[in-house]
Each structure stands twice: as C-alpha cells, then as structure tokens.
Amino acid sequence: MDQSDSETNPTVVMPNSQPEPEQTIQTLEPTPVLKPQSLVDAATPPNGQIPPTPPDEPQTPQPTPEKPNKKSKKLWVILVAILAVLLAGASAYWFLVRDGKNPSKTAIVKKEIPLLRIANSQGTPSGVYPSGDGYIPDIELAEQTFEGLVHFQEGSKIAPLLATSWSNPDESTWVFTLKTGVKFHTGRTMSAEDVKHSLENFKDNFWYATSGLAITSVKVIDDNHIEIKTDGPDPSLLNKLVVINIMDSKSELKSDVRNGTGPYTSEEEIKDPQTLKELKLVAFDDYHGGKPTVRAINFKYFTTNEEALDAYKKGEVDMVETDTSKEELNAVLRSGDKIIEFSNLVVYYLGFNFNSDESPILNQKVREAIYLATDPAALIAARKASGIPAGQITTVEVPGYNPDITRPERDVAKAKALLKEAGYPDGVTIKLSYYPTSEDAANEIARQLKEAGITLTLDPQGDETYDDVVYGGGAEMFFAGSSASNLDANAVFTSEFRDTPNFSDKDINAAIDDAAKTLDQEKRLAILQKISKDLMDQQRWVPLYTPTSSLIVKNTYVINRDVNGTGLGVYFWKVYETE
Structure with a gap:
C-alpha cells in the first residue's frame, strides 16, 4: 500500500x-x-x-x-x-x-x-x-x-x-x-x-x-x-x-x-x-x-x-x-x-464496469447495497494500515470536494433489503478484479459483502493484464486507487467517468466539459461539487478509505x-x- x-x-x-x-x-x-x-x-x-x-x-x-x-x-x-x-x-x-x-x-x-x-x-x-x-x-x-x-x-x-x-x-x-x-x-x-x-x-x-x-x-x-x-x-x-x-x-x-x-x-x-x-x-x-x-x-x-x-x-x-x-x-x-x-490525496474504492452485459451491478440498488455493506475501518485494520473512511471521489484538500456528502454508517440489514428490492432475494455473485498485492483488501471486502448476501469471485490481475482489465473494460467490479494529485477534481472525473471503457453518461460528460472550460473559479467549484454529488447519488462507485x-x-x-x-x-x- x-x-x-x-x-x-x-x-x-x-x-x-x-x-x-x-x-x-x-x-x-x-x-x-x-x-x-x-x-x-x-x-x-x-x-x-x-x-x-x-x-x-x-x-x-x-x-x-x-x-x-x-x-x-x-x-x-x-x-x-x-x-x-x-x-x-x-x-x-x-x-x-x-x-x-x-x-x-x-x-x-x-x-x-x-x-x-x-x-x-x-x-x-x-x-x-x-x-x-x-x-x-x-x-x-x-x-x-x-x-x-x-x-x-x-x-x-x-x-x-x-x-x-x-x-x-x-x-x-x-x-x-x-x-x-x-x-x-x-x-x-x-x-x-x-x-x-x-x-x-x-x-x-x-x-x-x-x-x-x-x-x-x-x-x-x-x-x-x-x-x-x-x-x-x-x-x-x-x-x-x-x-x-x-x-x-x-x-x-x-x-x-x-x-x-x-x-x-x-x-x-x-x-x-x-x-x-x-x-x-x-x-x-x-x-x-x-x-x-x-x-x-x-x-x-x-x-x-x-x-x-x-x-x-x-x-x-x-x-x-x-x-x-x-x-x-x-x-x-x-x-x-x-x-x-x-494525509494523502489517494482514495481507494470499488469501481464498476457499466458496460458489463446483464451484470447485477447495473442495478443501482445493488450498488447501494455494496456501499452499505462495506466497513472501511475494518478494511484498514485488515491491511494493518492507517487511514480514514472516504465518502466521495476526492479528499478535502482538492477543489471539488463536496462537504455536503457524508458516508452512511454500515447497515447490513438495509443492504439485504436493497438486494431483495432489486430482485435478488437470494443474493448475488460478482467478480472482483484487483492487483495481487491487494489480496488482503480483496479478501476483507469479500468477507464484508458476504454478510449482506453478496458473494465475490476473486480475480487477481498481474502487471501484464491489470491496466487492460481494470481500466480497459474487462472487469465487472474492481478495487483500485485514485489520486487528484494535480489538485483538480475534474482530472479524476475525466479519467474515471468521461467516456471510459467502464462508464459513459451524457449528463456527466456535459458537466465535466463545462468544468473544463469555466474560468470563473467560484462557478467552476460549484460545477465540480455537483458532479461529486451526482456520482454519489447514482452510486457510480463505492469510496472506501483514504490512507x-x-x-x-x-x-x-x-x-x-x-x-x-x-x-x-x-x-x-x-x-x-x-x-
């Protein structure tokens, strides 16, 4: 890590x-x-x-x-x-x-x-x-x-x-x-x-x-x-x-x-x-x-x-x-x-491939269930690391961070209820891709989600395949880290959500493009914060923790x-x- x-x-x-x-x-x-x-x-x-x-x-x-x-x-x-x-x-x-x-x-x-x-x-x-x-x-x-x-x-x-x-x-x-x-x-x-x-x-x-x-x-x-x-x-x-x-x-x-x-x-x-x-x-x-x-x-x-x-x-x-x-x-x-x-600018998260045919993760209630079933504190402890739970794609230091977004408490019962509402009363099975050195994280996430009826098939990817699978649209769900290291949230939005092999949405694209050309910093900040909120409202990803x-x-x-x-x-x- x-x-x-x-x-x-x-x-x-x-x-x-x-x-x-x-x-x-x-x-x-x-x-x-x-x-x-x-x-x-x-x-x-x-x-x-x-x-x-x-x-x-x-x-x-x-x-x-x-x-x-x-x-x-x-x-x-x-x-x-x-x-x-x-x-x-x-x-x-x-x-x-x-x-x-x-x-x-x-x-x-x-x-x-x-x-x-x-x-x-x-x-x-x-x-x-x-x-x-x-x-x-x-x-x-x-x-x-x-x-x-x-x-x-x-x-x-x-x-x-x-x-x-x-x-x-x-x-x-x-x-x-x-x-x-x-x-x-x-x-x-x-x-x-x-x-x-x-x-x-x-x-x-x-x-x-x-x-x-x-x-x-x-x-x-x-x-x-x-x-x-x-x-x-x-x-x-x-x-x-x-x-x-x-x-x-x-x-x-x-x-x-x-x-x-x-x-x-x-x-x-x-x-x-x-x-x-x-x-x-x-x-x-x-x-x-x-x-x-x-x-x-x-x-x-x-x-x-x-x-x-x-x-x-x-x-x-x-x-x-x-x-x-x-x-x-x-x-x-x-x-x-x-x-x-x-502190750090990195956020570890679970990402989704929205181009996966017939995958349960295409249902927002399933994604919300995954979010509610995760336990960042337990994940940090399992990795013998230090960190704090994350509730959005950027950290507080980065323009675009939205202070109105809060991370909900873990709620396994509600996660199970959401799966039932989504049409999966007996639970779901999802493949999780990750880099081999994150085996500890993958195992702990699998343990946490299992309690809510979500079974993970673990899919480690090495140097030769990781980028192509995870960022090239070959994964169903993946564990990764993202950093707005140029201190601009729009860089993360662009990299992760603007017409990528994993995701495309015309409204998100338009907002990202608007932020990319708006010179008025006050207006631009409002655009970036709205993108952050929209992505979380639609549960487009699951933030876990910042190390x-x-x-x-x-x-x-x-x-x-x-x-x-x-x-x-x-x-x-x-x-x-x-x-």
Whole structure:
C-alpha cells in the first residue's frame, strides 16, 4: 500500500520527551493561486484570478488512479491523470521546509545535513525524465532534479517557479514572464527557447500525454517572455504545467538529470535505472532557489514497506515513509527519532464496469447495497494500515470536494433489503478484479459483502493484464486507487467517468466539459461539487478509505509537508537539522 490521508496537521510521536523546533504547517485551501506581492507585466486575467509572484524562497512541486499497493502509472495518470503529484505522494513525501519569521522568537540555527538516506518502498524508477512511466520513484527523482514553470505551495495554491508571473490577454492565451539567471546543471543559463523546446518537443512522453495539456502553440516573445495558446479556455492549465519540466535544449545528454534546473543533480549518467538498488544525488550549488541544506541524497529502493522498515531497523536509512500503522512503527522506532503523520490525496474504492452485459451491478440498488455493506475501518485494520473512511471521489484538500456528502454508517440489514428490492432475494455473485498485492483488501471486502448476501469471485490481475482489465473494460467490479494529485477534481472525473471503457453518461460528460472550460473559479467549484454529488447519488462507485502515511526521521530534523503525499512536490533541499 502507499500514500496517506487525514485532514489534520502532522502528529509527532517521540520515544523521548524533548522539545522540538517549531515547524510551520500550511492550512489547505481550495484557492488555486497565491496572491501577488508584485507583478511583472501581469494583467488580471478575465477569470478574475490574480497571477502570483515568486515567494521569498522558491520551492518545487504527481499521478491519479493507481494500482493499490503498487507503483503505478495510474497514480500519476490522474493528473489526467496525474499531476500527482504535483504536488502527493510519494511514495509521496511532499514536504517543504518553511522559514518562520517571527521576530519575537530566537532564531533557529540551521545545520546542514551532509547525507540524507531515504528508503523508497515503491521499487525503482522506470526511467529518467522525459522518459519513464510516471511511477512514484520516477516522480520523486524528477522533482529533485527538474522543475516546471510553476509548482504547488501552501497546500493547493499555484506559485511561481521558473516563471515569475503570468497573465491572460484572452481566455486562450497565457503570457509567462520567466525568472532570469536560472542555471541548468549543464552550466547553461535558461532561456525562453529552452522553455519553448521543452513544451513542444516531448508531447509523446508519458508525462505530457497524461497531463491533459491542450497547447496549440508556444511562441518566444523575447528572452524573458513566452506566449502559450490553448485549445479554448483551460482553467487548470497551471496545474498541468506543474509536471512539465524545462530542460536544456542545447544539451547532448539524453534522459539525463543534468539537463534540469532542480536543487539536486547527479555526478554521472544514471544508466539502467530499473536495475538500481540505490541512487545518490548531490546538491546543485548554483540552484536559483539558494544553497540546499541537505548536501546529498541517497535513495535506497525497496519493493515493500517491510523491506524499507527492515533497512531502518538495521540503521541503513535515516528516513522512511510508510503507511504501516502507527502502533507497529512505535515498536521499531529508534531512540532519538520521531513519527510524523500526514494525509494523502489517494482514495481507494470499488469501481464498476457499466458496460458489463446483464451484470447485477447495473442495478443501482445493488450498488447501494455494496456501499452499505462495506466497513472501511475494518478494511484498514485488515491491511494493518492507517487511514480514514472516504465518502466521495476526492479528499478535502482538492477543489471539488463536496462537504455536503457524508458516508452512511454500515447497515447490513438495509443492504439485504436493497438486494431483495432489486430482485435478488437470494443474493448475488460478482467478480472482483484487483492487483495481487491487494489480496488482503480483496479478501476483507469479500468477507464484508458476504454478510449482506453478496458473494465475490476473486480475480487477481498481474502487471501484464491489470491496466487492460481494470481500466480497459474487462472487469465487472474492481478495487483500485485514485489520486487528484494535480489538485483538480475534474482530472479524476475525466479519467474515471468521461467516456471510459467502464462508464459513459451524457449528463456527466456535459458537466465535466463545462468544468473544463469555466474560468470563473467560484462557478467552476460549484460545477465540480455537483458532479461529486451526482456520482454519489447514482452510486457510480463505492469510496472506501483514504490512507494516512507516516514519516520516520530524527527528532532534530525539521521537515514540513507542503502538500499531501502523492509523489509530486517531493523536496528535500530545505530540510535542515537543529541543535
């Protein structure tokens, strides 16, 4: 399992009671754009959004449906299925360190960390940007070494990164002012031509293809300005641009981290990333955001939480992220370390194939019976995980979350009554497809539904068949995970419900299309929330739970998440140690 959930600030658990330096935790809001302090050639867009200017200290921002418990294209794909994560994650660390500027408090001395050894339990990268399939390790690697024009900050807000501001001369035109003096790891200074090249020449890679971008042209206005034209209004363009990285257009290096502008680089070419057991990145001291306080990162790759925790117990890593229950983590926590809990953007759910001929799930009462028969708390416990029950397709951090939707209490008796009303007094049999690493979830769901008269035929699918069966219309019912990691609910709606092999509805299609072109954010939010409600009113899917993740680090390390875990926006360059 991977990712996390919980709407609360991180909880810190320490084996030894000792004071901890203040850590700033952002309150997540649905507002998509940071207000500017000063703007460069930025007029107020027609939708009323005011373009932001760069924060004092630039930081940086992944994917979408995912195979539960498995690195997955789908996790990134929900950017549209990605982004996430922009910003989630991570394995999904999504952390940023903030400087608290309170003159009434004694300044904290920030100590550099020579080497930070990080356990990744999601396997190895599938490639180096712009290659790769958007797995969590791919995202983590890209987010340390590359950057886009913008990134997520303070929860769900868009902030400048390689662009300092932007404006909308009309609904389909965006003019970006570029940050000056930005260096690539190759030593070249970034130019408008590099941005144009990066946006135009990699449309066939996974990152671009799954972002949902509909750019019709990119024009260099001058050395510091580019113009992007889209195929009609695109209110989520900035969200999508988070995962489109800018590369050195003059470099002869192919799929190499040294083509990026990020806070870390590699001293040599990363060959055959899928065979790596570990990967070392070093600080890029010409980084435009400032000198990284973590001087080097060593990613150690594992395929399970158990392997990662074993490496922690042996002292082989300094940091590990896991969705293992807090009780189990406390049992292995080293003296001098702490546990930080944080939430996630992932929602695990039961999906339906509405194109299944004569399947009982085509009857809404059957789907409602399935929903009422599920017990998310018992499912979380059976998986020895942490999480909270989910009642809709997105989490509270994502614009489109509808606070009026609540999850009903489990009611087996009512579920049986619904089956009887649907014409199945003796119960039904349904096939459940899932990824093999979710066997624990499948067995527990089968146990729960059996109590209501719903028998599941378990149908595990491997790497070669999972995507085709589950997302290609070959399943009857399936267990999966979805993440709005670009912090836009419409990406999830589009990926899961707009003319897919599993579902099509003209009214839902129309609403999704309306949200995709509505620039007025208030009106757009209302559309997204109505889609959420309509999908639940018609029981188009069964949300189960959102996982929470825990991060184990030293007590003296100051690490704050900027965005909920998803894989995107994993930053370590401002992590530091206190006395």
